[in-house]
Amino acid sequence: MTPAPPPAVLLDATTLREGVARLAGELSDAYPDGVLLVGVLKGCLPFLADLARAMRPDLDVAVDFFAVSRYAPHTGRVRILKDLDHDIAGRDVVLVEDIVDTGLTLTYILGELQRREPRSLEACVLLDKRARRIVPTAVRFVGFVVPDEFVLGYGLDFDERYRNLDAIVAGDMAALRDDPDAHVEALYRA
Numbered sequence: 001m002t003p004a005p006p007p008a009v010l011l012d013a014t015t016l017r018e019g020v021a022r023l024a025g026e027l028s029d030a031y032p033d034g035v036l037l038v039g040v041l042k043g044c045l046p047f048l049a050d051l052a053r054a055m056r057p058d059l060d061v062a063v064d065f066f067a068v069s070r071y072a073p074h075t076g077r078v079r080i081l082k083d084l085d086h087d088i089a090g091r092d093v094v095l096v097e098d099i100v101d102t103g104l105t106l107t108y109i110l111g112e113l114q115r116r117e118p119r120s121l122e123a124c125v126l127l128d129k130r131a132r133r134i135v136p137t138a139v140r141f142v143g144f145v146v147p148d149e150f151v152l153g154y155g156l157d158f159d160e161r162y163r164n165l166d167a168i169v170a171g172d173m174a175a176l177r178d179d180p181d182a183h184v185e186a187l188y189r190a
Contacts, residue, residue: 004175006186010146011168016154019143020047023124024054026141027094030122034060035092037124040109041067041082043098043155043163047126047143051096062086066095066109078108093118094141098155099127103135110137127151127168144168150176152183162187 011019027035039048048063055061067082093113100106106123114121124141131148150173152158153165159180162171165187175182 004172004179004182004186007152007169007171007183008149009167009169010149010151011144011154013166015144016167017050019126020050021054023141023143024051024056027051027124028056028059031059031092031094033092034062035094036062036064036086036088037094037096038084038088038113039063039065039096040098040105041065043157044096044126046155046163047098048096051124066113068105068109078105080112088113088116088118090117090119092120093122095121095123097123097125099129099146099151100125100137100139101129101132103133103137106137106139107135126154127156 037048037052039045052061052063064084064086065082066084067080068078069081070078095109095113097106110121110123122140125139126143128139128142128145129148130145146168149170151168152162152171153168155163156168157163158171158176161180162183169187171183
């Protein structure tokens with residue numbers, strides 16, 4: 001089997017840090033009285049951690065997590081796997097996602113959270129893959145718009161691999177389906 005070519009780097013570590021710092025500034029300015037950041041597990045973890053640390057230190061920044069299943073084939077349904085620990089009624093809430101593409105999951109989660117009557121509810125996404133959007137979804141805070149590529153790194157995975165990359169790369173889906181470790185040599189041992 002021929003080794004997969006090295007994945008193209010879409011966003012390097014420096015660019016990611018700069019984008020997260022910009023978003024943290026925007027959030028700090030928008031929520032001077034504090035905010036609850038709700039991360040969508042698992043992909044958001046590196047982004048959410050860096051985002052929270054980059055926000056102004058004088059702000060009241062709380063963090064909670066929400067997890068949903070993948071869409072069940074041919075049903076368009078997801079289910080809640082991990083619910084919030086905090087009551088969000090009357091609070092300013094920002095849903096933090098690693099990526100939005102079709103908009104289906106983001107729309108579902110925003111709807112679920114809106115029913116809980118927060119004072120305000122916005123979305124903050126690291127990556128916006130607009131080319132794949134099915135459901136028009138308003139995202140107030142966007143880190144980067146990315147092309148319609150299969151992306152890996154900085155929390156995004158294939159079969160739980162590559163989450164720990166400090167960059168966003170375009171993965172070769174055919175190579176990964178054949179061998180989930182197809183990019184390991186190029187990305188971790190280079």
